[in-house]
Amino acid sequence: MTIHIVTGPPAAGKSTYIRAHAKPGDIRIDLDHIANALAGTDVDNHEHAAHILTVAKAARQAAIDAAMKQDCAVWLIHTKPTPKQLDDYEAQGAVIHEIDPGKDVVMKRCKAERPKGSLIAAAKWYDNKPKGKKSTHERGYGHAHQQQRRKLLAQLKDGTPCPECGKPMFKTATKNFDNAALEADHGPGSALKYAQDKQATKATRLLHRTCNRSGGAWDRPRKSDPSREDAGQGFVWA
Ligand SMILES: [Zn+2]
Numbered sequence: 001m002t003i004h005i006v007t008g009p010p011a012a013g014k015s016t017y018i019r020a021h022a023k024p025g026d027i028r029i030d031l032d033h034i035a036n037a038l039a040g041t042d043v044d045n046h047e048h049a050a051h052i053l054t055v056a057k058a059a060r061q062a063a064i065d066a067a068m069k070q071d072c073a074v075w076l077i078h079t080k081p082t083p084k085q086l087d088d089y090e091a092q093g094a095v096i097h098e099i100d101p102g103k104d105v106v107m108k109r110c111k112a113e114r115p116k117g118s119l120i121a122a123a124k125w126y127d128n129k130p131k132g133k134k135s136t137h138e139r140g141y142g143h144a145h146q147q148q149r150r151k152l153l154a155q156l157k158d159g160t161p162c163p164e165c166g167k168p169m170f171k172t173a174t175k176n177f178d179n180a181a182l183e184a185d186h187g188p189g190s191a192l193k194y195a196q197d198k199q200a201t202k203a204t205r206l207l208h209r210t211c212n213r214s215g216g217a218w219d220r221p222r223k224s225d226p227s228r229e230d231a232g233q234g235f236v237w238a
Pocket of ligand 1: 207
């Protein structure tokens with residue numbers, strides 16, 4: 001399964017991007033579309049009543065939870081994930097697509113095509129845009145890593161003991177003791193090699209997310225971000 005997270009300000013062209021890139025049979029989760037389906041409003045409508053939005057969000061979460069268990073590509077629009085959410089997405093092997101045609105274009109489109117609130121939302125998106133946040137590629141969680149993780153996951157026999165804690169590992173996140181998807185790591189002893197050339201070093205094994213992030217045998221340099229400590233939370237979606 002591949003999860004594609006499509007981010008970007010209002011009117012950036014996120015739905016259009018998914019239309020252009022998703023294949024038949026892929027799952028598309030778009031809050032706007034869900035809200036319009038619930039309310040019977042036009043597909044291009046972007047203005048939703050609060051009670052519709054509340055129900056649409058619940059439906060979206062249910063769709064995400066169910067989609068995670070399917071073996072298919074999932075396209076999810078998430079306008080502005082927090083850095084923590086981005087990390088979680090990437091830890092799950094998600095591919096992040098940021099759609100940003102530039103502030104001028106977005107502001108013009110918002111004025112012409114979107115409800116009033118979208119101008120403010122777009123301005124906020126640009127104000128809070130994480131500056132200099134390293135891409136997944138630079139952090140070594142790039143495409144090759146994600147592909148390798150998927151390969152390892154496909155080869156995994158459910159119930160195989162985790163190399164760190166010995167508890168069984170499962171392909172389905174919710175079956176793992178920490179309720180989180182398995183992560184791929186580079187194995188003990190490869191930290192130096194990894195630091196020297198993280199793009200070229202392949203992940204060699206799977207382990208629980210909690211075990212991967214709690215130090216263990218592999219001395220990966222850790223971030224001092226305390227929000228990373230709540231491992232076991234699984235996939236937290238806005
Ligand atoms: Zn473990």
